[in-house]
Amino acid sequence: MVTTNVMFLGPPGTYSHQAALQQFSSRNDVKYTPASSIPQCFDELERNNDVDYSVVPLENSTNGQVVFSYDLLRDRMLDKNTTVQGNQKVPKLEIVGEQYVSITHCLLSSVELQGTDGMDRFKRVRIFSHPQVWGQVSEYLSKLKRKHPNVKFETADCTSTSDAALKAREEQAGCKDTETLFLAIASETAATLYDLNIVDHSINDKLGNTTRFLVLRRHHQTSTLVCNDGTMYVSLITFTIEQDDPGSLVDMLTVLKKHAVNMCSIHSRPYNSSANPRKWQYIFYVEYDYDPKKQDWDEFYKQLSGECMQWCLWGTFPRNHKYYQ
Ligand SMILES: O=C(O)C(=O)C[C@]1(C(=O)O)C=C[C@@H](O)C=C1
Structure with a gap:
């Protein structure tokens, strides 16, 4: 019987789909629902009680932030309709896991090419993929272009890697001329699902290329963390600070230092505020190790709150063992 509905960036066969399957692998009561975009994964989870979780990409070990997801977190913290307690914003969603x-x-094609050499019989090659992918295969694509100097290469963005696989197949089928080749960069699973040939395998520039995903659900008021089974936890906060106040970021980070809290990542994204229309303002994202046995978390958050303009705790969730690999 299906009791849990998990949304991911579809169609099936995306890396997000893989992350969702990994998260719920031990359960057999899960339905997986493909979304057409990362914003839809956030919106549906907020509005539609039939969706229980969404799994979204956050960062890649080769080309960094998945800005779509960072900006969706930012927009929710800054939204004037988000619940406020003092200067703390309490969004509708929380992070409960990572994968x-x-x-x-x-590199996939519906045409039998016998490797990349088969591309030389085409004048134009149009490659589809998700925008996050280009930075993970840039050296490979440069080499491919050098190897085929007479071919005109173009790239086109799709909503996901599986969407790219479907587009490459559809465009090739609908193409009247014999001089244009449509390719996709997607997973091996997508090749199988959408019946495409693998022209080249493992084309990412860096071996060990990994994407980190967040597991989101609607915010629950109470959640208890297990503190005696050795599980490590991590928390994510976002915050804004005074723009022209020297040391304001240092003051915020000093709270972590004073409480011996280990910061594991810090990122920023620009934001525009209607209250202050000046450009070059930034929202910060800080992750830190959370030890549930530590006693003074209330004092920690009180002090953080005192050092920033607005802040938001997105969740405290178990550190996945794959983080260390
Ligand atoms: O298109 C997919 O397959 C996704 O799951 C999205 C996504 C991303 O946005 O980072 C996930 C992992 C890869 O790094 C490329 C694309």
Whole structure:
């Protein structure tokens, strides 16, 4: 019987789908629902009680932030309709888990090419993929272009790698001329699902290329953390600070230092505020190790709150063992 509905960036066969399967692998009561975009994964989870979880990409070990997801978190913290307690914003969603998926991109085609050499019989090659992928295969694509100097290469963005696989197949089928080749960069699973040939395997520039995903659900008021089974936890906060106040970021980070809290990541994204229309303002994202046995978390959050303009605790969740690999 299906009791849990998990949304992911579809169609099936994406790396997000893989992350969702990994997260719920021990359960057999789960339905997986493909979304057409990362924003839809957030919106549906907020509005539609039939969706229980969404799994979204956050960062890649080769080309960093998945800005779509960072900006969706930012927009929710800054939204004037988000609940406020003092200067703390309490969004409708919370993070309850993380997953790491090893990314092995393949070059796919519906045409039998016998390897990349078969491309020389085409004048134009149009390659589809998700925008996050280009930075993970840039050296490979440069070499491919050098190897085929008479071919005109173009790239086109799709909503996901599986969407790219479907587009390459559809465009090739609908193409009247014999001079244009349509390719996709997607997973091996997508090749099988959409019946495409693998022209080249493992084309990502860096071996061990990995994407980190967040598991989101609607915010629950109470959640208890297990503190005696050795599980490590991590928390994510976002915050804004005074723009022209020297040391304001240092003051915020000093709270972590004073409480011996280990920061594991810090990122920023620009934001525009209607209250202050000046450009070059930034929202910060900080993750830190959370030890549930530590006594003074209330004092920690009180002090953090005192050092920033607005802040938001997105969740405290178990550190996935794959983080260390
Ligand atoms: O298109 C997919 O397959 C996704 O799951 C999205 C996504 C991303 O946005 O980072 C996930 C992993 C890869 O790094 C490339 C694309």
